Amino acid sequence: MKFDRRFIFILIVLAVMIPLLFPIDLPVAITDETRAVYDRINVLDSNSVILMSFDHEASSLPEVRPLAEAVLTHCFQRDVKTVGLALFAEGTAIGYDILNDVAARYGKMYGIDYVYLGYRPQYSAAILGMGESIRGVFPADYDDTPYDSIPLLSGVRNYDDIDLVISVADGSLPTYWVEYAQARYGQKIIAALAAVMVTAYTPYVDAGQIDGLLGGLKGAAEYEKLLGQPAAATRRMDAQSLAHLSIAVLIVIGNIIAFAVRRGKRITEEGRS
């Protein structure tokens, strides 16, 4: 049974495009996992320092950016000191932009409230190195300001001074954070992941190696709701829902057709015999 799959493609385009043009505003329910991440960050205050690592490539930006923005918004709302860095070359400029954008919204000062260290290759070595000395891995920040002359970093030596690491990732980088920063230095870690990686990391949450997991656009939308600030993820949730529904319907239709064809075949065969 040959079917022109281009009809399916058109269906998907429509399922995404129509809700973008005419939003329906489906309600978003909060899952326990997302609430756990929210609660984890909600106990931090202006004495806390977090490390936000942009561990993703440019191609997954549409999914990763809302996640990063939601978590950063929360951190800046609570006046948490934020140190950004990137372990993928492609994430470097993106991380810098996101951090600056969100910081500007909350009137945060570079160097005092937040700082961006930039990119280091060889992520396992970088993660291990920061356990001894962050300054050793990043002698200067992204703009080449020496580490020692940045006020925010004056009391930050290594993971002992970092309350939480948030890895924004579309791939396997959180594994390295777990294996090196968590296993060796006991660093607390939260992963904000592209949805595709969620099933890969639930075992780590289960084993207590990761403190919380924020997954995909849905996770970002839930977080936006918890913050009371609907943004990009919430806006896209309608399209996401409708596209999922279309695919589910396609699976069902595909099965009905296959079933009908099988039955049809059986009947004609019986007729022949």
Added chain:
Amino acid sequence: MLKKSPILVCAVCGVFMITQYFITAEPVTDLYRSVLDWMQIIFVCALLVGIINVILRQVRMASRPGRERIYPFITLFGIALMVILGFGWGIARGSPFLWVFDNLQAPMQSTVFSLLAFYVASAAYRGFRARRAESIILVLAALIILLGRVPIGEIVSPHVPSVVGWVLAVPAVAAKRAILIGIGLGMTATAIKVIAGMERAYLGGR
């Protein structure tokens, strides 16, 4: 000599890399780091060979007559553009190299990536056939996650998210763990065969 010595080199490197994992002595970790550096440099040299071959291939294609010859010129243009911009004006923030990356390369890559949304749909349509117990479970699990992790599922029933949570946290994790264990064993066995010189496909042998 060039038949046997690679196998020996492979065995020596392999045994050393296993050994260094267990040793904290400074000279060993230093050597380990050097080997990692060598690997990077070997890779870049291989990359140069690969890129030169790409260029030669495109030049060869471009010299064949016919309408097709326009395409290799496009590739050669792309390479030349990046190389000239990158070596001429640097790769720092605000450089033309990054402008081309941001406005041409990255969006094209995201677009190719987003083709997956369509392929996922067509694969779902033709691939999920609930015939036997296994495939029925496969289809059900996919449907539960598909609908359970977006607002639609939550409208159907407030219990949907917790069911989804359970599926993800228990049976899915169990299977994943076992698959990982199997892969770990398979990889280890393959690596041992490689180091012991039994698996030599990469040298053209077997």
Added chain:
Amino acid sequence: MGGGRRFFARAGSGFLFGMAILFTLPEKAIAADWFAAERTPELVAVVVCAIAILVSVYAARRRRFYVRPLAGLTAIDDALGRATELGSPVVYITGWGGDLARPTTMASLAILSHIAERVAAYGTRILFPSHDPMVASAAQDTIRQGYMKAGRPELFRAEDVAFVTQSQLGYAAAVDGIMSREKPGAVFLLGTFEGEALILAETAHNVGAVQISGTDSTIQLSFFLVACDYTLIGEELFAASGYISGDPLILGAVRGQDILKIIIVALLLLGVLLGGFGVDVIADWLS
């Protein structure tokens, strides 16, 4: 092959010997403070695995072990036959996620060496676009050797086995293009894949190719399972090289993997049983 075996015996016993030395070292080494004591579990695991695999291989020289057939593997010959019948080429891909340093890629190249030999015998063209220049280099040697073994070195075309680009999606776009223009009769997707997996599998299906896939990437497995005609799941990919070569020694390694599985299951049960009595030695030791 005799020389190879002798060499293997030497390399293997050297390997065992080295491991044995390491194994007896810890006591003294901890005192000398250069042994990473917290890594003892891995050391024990490495030694146990090495012994299980190498002893099984050694035993395989005496008697041939039974291994149950895998559906994906019997399909390989059918797929090659079909491509030959259609007069269309075969495309072989090791996956963007794996480089030459990854054992998965090695396992894939081992399967490739067999397929190259078959393809050469049939006079069918094989295309190997690669994302990694080192994999491309190794594959050139592998495939050239296959053509030589089949006695048809003149059919080997180096330009069919080539590096394309490192970029994941640039590579996916290129392979899509190759497949839609060359219309292969069979596509092999064996190795470590990431997001590009389904792009390739769907395009292969669309041009009417039989797709045989296998990967160690748990996420992409779900797509291969849905989209491809045959899929080798996880460990099956690693066992496949043993099956396909028919080399009793390599089959011995499969046997070794099975012995390890029994040990693992036994440890799991024992660990849980002890845990029931409040003794968490095994769990603590493992993590």
Added chain:
Amino acid sequence: MSELGTWITALLTLAIYSFLYRDNPFYRAAEYLLIGLTVGYSLVISVKTVLWPGLIVPLVSGEVAKIIPLVLGGMMLIRLVPRLSSWSRIPLAVIVGAGAGVSIPAMLKARVLQQMGATISHALSLNGIIMLVGVIATILYFYFSREQKGLLQPIAKIGTYYMMVFFGATFGYTVMSRISLLIGRMEFLLGDWLHLVPR
């Protein structure tokens, strides 16, 4: 400049999407351009960030130890002369051997030992038992030395069921990611380019 960028991006995006209809000259042009750009990009990045600081600069400043990677890299480069290509087997062997060696303890730890530990330490609950059954059954599914008959048959079957749950769940989650990417591209086309939806 940014308006120009938006237009170029939009046209290239459409050229790639045209492949969904069928292979055509626009897609092919975009494909060849993408290959060119990515090859050029990786050439620049790897020379500037690896070869230059990692080999050339240290060599010039007299680091003798860098002769080893120089020789190994040279053996790789020699591949350009087909007659001498077998020399490249040495650096290939370094990569393969070192890669295999590195992976053995790392794989055993992350994929075998830790997964075993996590399974055991949470086994004393209903979910833990369901998990334990699944892990063992699935491991035994991969038991190759016997046919899946007798006792092994139902066990392997249970293993398959667990795997199907996992594959189905992964499929569902991955669909989520992929759709999000498409939404991102659509917002670009409809918002940044056509200004039909707010950004």
